Amino acid sequence: MEWLDQNLWLAWLGLALVLVAIEAATVDFTFVMLAGGSLAGAVAAGAGLGFVWQVIIAVVVSFALILFLRPYVKRQFASSEASHSIGAAALPGRLARVIETVTETDGRVRLAGETWSARVPDGAPPCEPGEEVRVLAIDGAIAVVTNQPAGYQSPDAHQGGPPVGGA
Structure with a gap:
């Protein structure tokens, strides 16, 4: 358990990878935003912040990405200019x-x-x-x-x- 305390950033990174894999299956741009929050949690863990602060940072970044970036990304992929035939x-x-x-x-x-x-x-x-x-x-x-x-x-x-x- 001591190893996990010292390397919590790896757990955050693993969570981010799992969320990206789920995103690949759903393509809804929600799980990739959550993965961005997990990466922010990994950075917070790498910076030596406590677990509570890591979770707060991960949640705030995830919500910010979902509220501000996700609508823009979805609009870009749904626009007629971006949906050229292939x-x-x-x-x-x-x-x-x-x-x-x-x-x-x-x-x-x-x-x-x-x-x-x-x-x-x-x-x-x-x-x-x-x-x-x-x-x-x-x-x-x-x-x-x-x-x-x-x-x-x-x-x-x-x-x-x-x-x-x-x-």
């Missing part, structure tokens, strides 16, 4: 560079740092290597692209995703 859903509208001629059936483009199979919409002219194209949609693992202006909507864009510049 993965293939984020690709329509982006620009790509043609690597191999893109026709209605085949082609390759460099998109978001990766090489993608690509095709143009039915009836569209092919895109030549080196040309910059706009992604209209993602159809499975194939990027549907065009060298037309940004407002162009392909006849089959509705099949693979939202139209570019749509309403």
Whole structure:
């Protein structure tokens, strides 16, 4: 028990780690704020303050984080600017560079740092290597692209995703 009295900061640190693990499962930004309070308790223990002061500091810091920081963090993660689509859903509208001629059936483009199979919409002219194209949609693992202006909507864009510049 004497070792625990001398190393109480480790208990606070262990509590903080447990709270961060719970936060990873809940993603509600509550347990991570409590973990911040636990870290403040660990600092207080490391500074040599008594257990009562450690608990007071941990509780005050936890409540302050929950009341002031948590709403800001939740707002940032819930805002439309912060909730951009990820993965293939984020690709329509982006620009790509043609690597191999893109026709209605085949082609390759460099998109978001990766090489993608690509095709143009039915009836569209092919895109030549080196040309910059706009992604209209993602159809499975194939990027549907065009060298037309940004407002162009392909006849089959509705099949693979939202139209570019749509309403």
